[in-house]
Amino acid sequence: MGRIAARVRVERERRGWTLARLADASGVSQAMISRIERGESSPTAVVLGKLSAAFELTVASLLALAEGAEGAEGHDGPAGGGAVDAGGGVRRRDDADEWCDPDTGYRRRQITGPRFPAEVAEIRLPAGARVPYPAAAFAFVRQLVWVLDGRLTFHDGDTVHELGPGDTVELGAPTARVFANTTDTPCRYAVVLTRGVRP
Template identity: 30%
Template sequence: MPAPDDLALAIGARVREERRRRDWTLDQLAEASTVSRRMLVTVEQGAANPSIATLLRLSDALGIGLPELVAPPRSAAAEITRAGTGALLWQGEHGGRGVLVATSPGPLVHELWHWTMQPGDQLASDPHRPGCRELLQVLEGAVVLAVGDERHELAAGDAIAFAGDEPHVYSCAGDAPAAFSMTVLEPAGPAAEPGTPTTHVARS
């Protein structure tokens, strides 16, 4: 798995590159993404490990999608993510981990994630971009998934498809660790103009 500092430097370079390609100032990107100018400076310098929520705001504002923001440059028709080399983008308070292990570019962006959660870990998400769908299969333990007003209890082997453009919460159920794989399918969107509110708010 890439060292956090290496990932932060790569993300910072990509944000700076995309901002300059649009001829945007830091203030313009801050306005479009609702990420503070101070945070943008630290991100572009590679001095911060931004949360998934921050990464999503930046990817929405730049119109490139989360996978393109965090992935290394593409150089082949087939790309392999070796065990332990995925991008660690979430860490739970009790030791859980969310790793982005594979991606595919748009127009329909695909993200493949591997999640582990310890008892007490929970991940709350605001709605993603309209049209987003998520597919989840529990590999070990048990997971409670709340989507809008619905609550679903999932055991090992269970799978669910649901609307990612609804508020949703993943929780480790019971006293044993849980693991699940998840695929996110999200329509790619154009870059936001400065001053345009983003709809893809947070995933952590």
């Protein structure tokens, strides 16, 4: 939690933003941001998504920066942590960075490393969990969601998709989105994204 707290503060200060400016850009209250920066509160997936969007970083990039991942300081492309075996590009499962949302139990494991041209993350969404993201979180990336196990109820703006194993959805123009597991069993899905202007 301390590294995320320090990273949020660093990202805010390097832009010359006050707490009020970040609160306005993210929709997260000044009080909450202050508690996060002091290490008194751990951000949820929802809050992390809002802060990342305000900084124009992906969630994976912000987490990688917090972990001090090699190559993560480059904001022009995707980032991710975890050790890579020298010479082979092999990333061991036990070495991959994983982050857990303290509110929902949502778990995010970074699959790709900082030099790979796309970000791939594995998400485990517990039964009954619901994680919304603002439209701003999708403004600077192209993204695909691929369900691996279980069922995912995906709200794409006003459209709702019921997705099962093997189903994918390619995201279009930025809009508010919700990842929800309305079942009584866990859901596992992958998120693949690249940074850049939509064609």
